[in-house]
Amino acid sequence: MKDALGNVQGILLLGGGSDIGQAIVREILRGRRPARVVLAARGTGSCGAFVSELTGMGHHVEVVGFDANTPASHEAVLDMAAAGGDLDVVVSAWGVLGAPQDTLDADPIAAAAVATANYVGVVSAGLETARVLRAQGHGTLVHLSSVAAERARRANFVYGSSKAGSDAFMQGLADSLVGSGVRVLVVRPGFVRSKMTAGMKGQPFSTTPEAVAAATVKALAGNAHTVWVPGILRMVFLVFRHLPRAVWRRMPV
Amino acid sequence: MSRRLLTGWGRTAPTVADVWEAASTEDIRTATVTAGRRGVLARGLGRSYGDAAQNGGGVVLEVGERSVHLDRSTGIVAAGAGVSLDELIRVLLPQGFFVPVTPGTRQVTVGGAIAADIHGKNHHADGSWANHVVDLDLVLSNGDVVTVGPDSDAPLFWATVGGMGLTGVITSCRFRAILVQSGRMSVDTWRTANLDDTMALMVERDRDYRYTVAWIDATGSGSRLGRGVVTMANHAAVDAAGADKSLQFNDTPRVGVPPVVPGGVLNALTIRAFNELWFRKAPRQRSGELQGISEFFHPLDMVRDWNRLYGRGGMLQYQFVVPDGAEDTLRRATEQLVSGGASSFLTVLKRFGPGNAGYLSFPFAGWTLTLDVPTGVDGLSTLLDDLDDRLVEVGGRVYLAKDSRLAATHLSRMYPRLDDWRAVCDRVDPAGVFQSDLSRRLGLRSFTHHSTPLEAR
Numbered sequence: 001m002k003d004a005l006g007n008v009q010g011i012l013l014l015g016g017g018s019d020i021g022q023a024i025v026r027e028i029l030r031g032r033r034p035a036r037v038v039l040a041a042r043g044t045g046s047c048g049a050f051v052s053e054l055t056g057m058g059h060h061v062e063v064v065g066f067d068a069n070t071p072a073s074h075e076a077v078l079d080m081a082a083a084g085g086d087l088d089v090v091v092s093a094w095g096v097l098g099a100p101q102d103t104l105d106a107d108p109i110a111a112a113a114v115a116t117a118n119y120v121g122v123v124s125a126g127l128e129t130a131r132v133l134r135a136q137g138h139g140t141l142v143h144l145s146s147v148a149a150e151r152a153r154r155a156n157f158v159y160g161s162s163k164a165g166s167d168a169f170m171q172g173l174a175d176s177l178v179g180s181g182v183r184v185l186v187v188r189p190g191f192v193r194s195k196m197t198a199g200m201k202g203q204p205f206s207t208t209p210e211a212v213a214a215a216t217v218k219a220l221a222g223n224a225h226t227v228w229v230p231g232i233l234r235m236v237f238l239v240f241r242h243l244p245r246a247v248w249r250r251m252p253v
Numbered sequence: 254m255s256r257r258l259l260t261g262w263g264r265t266a267p268t269v270a271d272v273w274e275a276a277s278t279e280d281i282r283t284a285t286v287t288a289g290r291r292g293v294l295a296r297g298l299g300r301s302y303g304d305a306a307q308n309g310g311g312v313v314l315e316v317g318e319r320s321v322h323l324d325r326s327t328g329i330v331a332a333g334a335g336v337s338l339d340e341l342i343r344v345l346l347p348q349g350f351f352v353p354v355t356p357g358t359r360q361v362t363v364g365g366a367i368a369a370d371i372h373g374k375n376h377h378a379d380g381s382w383a384n385h386v387v388d389l390d391l392v393l394s395n396g397d398v399v400t401v402g403p404d405s406d407a408p409l410f411w412a413t414v415g416g417m418g419l420t421g422v423i424t425s426c427r428f429r430a431i432l433v434q435s436g437r438m439s440v441d442t443w444r445t446a447n448l449d450d451t452m453a454l455m456v457e458r459d460r461d462y463r464y465t466v467a468w469i470d471a472t473g474s475g476s477r478l479g480r481g482v483v484t485m486a487n488h489a490a491v492d493a494a495g496a497d498k499s500l501q502f503n504d505t506p507r508v509g510v511p512p513v514v515p516g517g518v519l520n521a522l523t524i525r526a527f528n529e530l531w532f533r534k535a536p537r538q539r540s541g542e543l544q545g546i547s548e549f550f551h552p553l554d555m556v557r558d559w560n561r562l563y564g565r566g567g568m569l570q571y572q573f574v575v576p577d578g579a580e581d582t583l584r585r586a587t588e589q590l591v592s593g594g595a596s597s598f599l600t601v602l603k604r605f606g607p608g609n610a611g612y613l614s615f616p617f618a619g620w621t622l623t624l625d626v627p628t629g630v631d632g633l634s635t636l637l638d639d640l641d642d643r644l645v646e647v648g649g650r651v652y653l654a655k656d657s658r659l660a661a662t663h664l665s666r667m668y669p670r671l672d673d674w675r676a677v678c679d680r681v682d683p684a685g686v687f688q689s690d691l692s693r694r695l696g697l698r699s700f701t702h703h704s705t706p707l708e709a710r
């Protein structure tokens with residue numbers, strides 16, 4: 001149970017190896033009492049160090065297998081995560097960027113895999129999460145969307161459209177949960193320096209997993225349903241959204 | 254049945270539950286035996302500050318039993334668990350009787366009074382609510398209805414008083430009312446210079462008064478730490494009250510607070526100003542002042558929904574007790590709270606008399622300090638956790654009816670008879686039908702953190 005002063009007792013990170021997801025969990029727990037943390041990940045490889053880090057800080061950590069691409073397994077994942085107690089916060093942070101767009105242009109199978117992980121998996125895991133939180137009458141689902149969801153770009157429209165689908169799904173899910181005690185917070189970061197973007201050239205308003213985490217935890221304390229990181233991108237995309245297609249297509253970003 | 258978002262009086266950590274108005278004992282039995290995984294909990298008027306009367310995802314029962322019957326020859330009252338103390342006082346006072354214990358608000362139910370084993374300004378003289386109970390009716394997890402009291406299934410009785418609704422649903426209670434001659438209180442007041450002064454006065458004069466309490470100026474520090482206003486009172490005799498006014502209930506019109514007070518009106522600045530003002534307004538010493546029931550016992554009831562003044566973030570109440578002899582801990586705690594910026598609009602010090610046999614009853618002989626704090630105060634969580642560490646060193650505890658933030662790890666040290674209480678619960682509710690957000694948060698029933706046996710059903 002979350003308490004009156006924001007101490008949480010149970011957190012689930014879907015995509016246990018995600019740099020941004022881990023930063024969010026770290027920020028929620030910073031200076032807080034020991035909690036139960038469930039890391040759901042494809043393999044233990046990417047979250048082993050995080051397990052040791054959390055355990056070292058006195059938290060109780062459980063690891064469960066989770067593959068976004070197999071929706072039929074998601075019911076069991078959520079049940080296992082909830083078996084140990086209420087989940088106050090569920091962070092959905094997995095995702096793939098996919099190969100460069102010009103490669104995907106010629107590889108529909110690989111492109112569909114990106115869509116499956118980033119969108120199809122979000123649908124099934126999102127609904128399973130909603131089921132579990134609804135049953136306990138409280139809890140917050142934090143979803144890592146992206147500014148790319150706001151308008152698909154020529155330079156990565158497979159990724160962008162998959163994020164757009166998941167973002168739209170989460171908005172609808174949030175509306176379906178009104179009155180259930182469950183809240184959905186959609187986080188839309190710009191370019192974040194993480195494993196996902198390793199070796200890539202940074203973009204204007206580049207940010208870090210820690211900055212995304214700080215903004216997310218701040219938003220969790222209030223009532224917002226969407227948070228942009230950095231905040232200025234909300235204004236930038238307000239403009240981008242309304243640019244004529246011909247102009248948008250040629251934008252260098 | 255309706256799905257509703259519920260909080261306690263502090264308006265923090267809301268959860269949604271299916272709320273049933275249980276008009277009869279039969280309704281309660283039905284709800285209990287058909288409970289799902291998230292179980293069932295009774296709720297009174299939601300005046301506990303934290304999550305004691307919440308059951309997220311489960312069923313919450315509002316007990317409809319509202320009858321009141323006074324036997325004038327014995328002074329024994331039979332009351333439905335859903336009756337409020339406000340309603341009781343309106344029935345009893347004109348007949349020359351009064352409730353044996355009243356908290357700082359009349360808006361609590363008999364069920365809530367038992368489940369929290371509430372105390373009032375007369376604890377040093379009269380003990381807590383359970384001390385006045387003859388017996389009570391309880392619906393158990395299997396639907397059985399039992400009557401328990403200090404002389405019949407005493408363990409279940411003492412597990413139910415102070416048991417925060419987790420042994421069953423109370424449907425009615427018989428208790429002893431006290432005799433009064435008037436509806437007026439004869440009140441003596443002193444202004445004190447510091448904490449030693451305040452405590453010395455209470456130790457010295459307690460025995461002459463049925464009701465005693467000290468309001469502490471939460472902004473006083475240094476040599477002024479713990480300065481305040483001590484009030485002590487007895488029920489006034491008819492002659493003092495004036496024959497025409499005796500036994501009247503002086504209800505005061507209630508003013509409301511608008512439903513939305515976004516930023517909150519009570520912040521560090523206004524709280525500071527209020528404390529200063531309240532202290533200065535008090536007489537240095539005054540005796541024999543006549544006050545009405547509301548004025549003396551329930552001044553806050555004059556402002557409906559005053560908890561909204563704290564704005565969206567809500568507030569919490571921190572109430573602890575330390576045993577006699579731990580005055581140093583009390584002093585250091587007061588210092589820490591003042592210097593930690595836990596500014597409180599209402600800080601109250603009271604000397605308790607001996608406790609009773611309730612396994613989880615809060616009061617025991619010593620000092621209890623209570624303060625209301627907005628949740629937005631920086632570092633509040635750590636400050637209170639540190640205070641809890643000190644409390645357990647001297648055998649102190651916090652009051653579960655007020656709690657919204659205690660660390661589960663402190664529970665068994667604060668309530669050393671927890672395991673005995675659990676054993677009674679295991680006997681009457683082996684599957685864990687009765688659950689609350691409080692019980693889950695603190696792991697009150699030992700299995701709370703694993704899957705409950707109910708899940709197997």
Ligand SMILES: Cc1cc2nc3c(=O)[nH]c(=O)nc-3n(C[C@H](O)[C@H](O)[C@H](O)COP(=O)(O)OP(=O)(O)OC[C@H]3O[C@@H](n4cnc5c(N)ncnc54)[C@H](O)[C@@H]3O)c2cc1C
Nearest residue numbers: 297298299300301356357362364365368371372417418423
């Ligand atoms: C302004 C103010 C001043 C207060 N002053 C004092 C004080 O001086 N002394 C003091 O002791 N307390 C005080 N309190 C706290 C209050 O007395 C207790 O929290 C009391 O339990 C509230 O009663 P309620 O009917 O609102 O119960 P709720 O808050 O609705 O419920 C409290 C608990 O009682 C249980 N419960 C309620 N009805 C039943 C039932 N029929 N069967 C089984 N369990 C039941 C609930 O499950 C829950 O665990 C104060 C509260 C306020 C808001």
Ligand SMILES: NC(=O)c1ccc[n+]([C@@H]2O[C@H](COP(=O)([O-])OP(=O)(O)OC[C@H]3O[C@@H](n4cnc5c(N)ncnc54)[C@H](OP(=O)(O)O)[C@@H]3O)[C@@H](O)[C@H]2O)c1
Nearest residue numbers: 017018019020046067068094095144146191192194195196
């Ligand atoms: N980085 C950015 O610039 C940026 C910007 C905006 C939004 N986002 C979004 O933020 C989220 C987190 O990104 P990040 O930067 O933290 O990336 P990251 O460090 O690469 O983490 C992504 C994680 O997703 C996991 N994953 C990928 N496919 C999976 C699948 N099918 N099933 C289960 N897990 C899978 C990966 O697991 P493995 O370790 O097993 O590979 C990896 O641990 C993503 O949704 C991303 O789209 C990122």
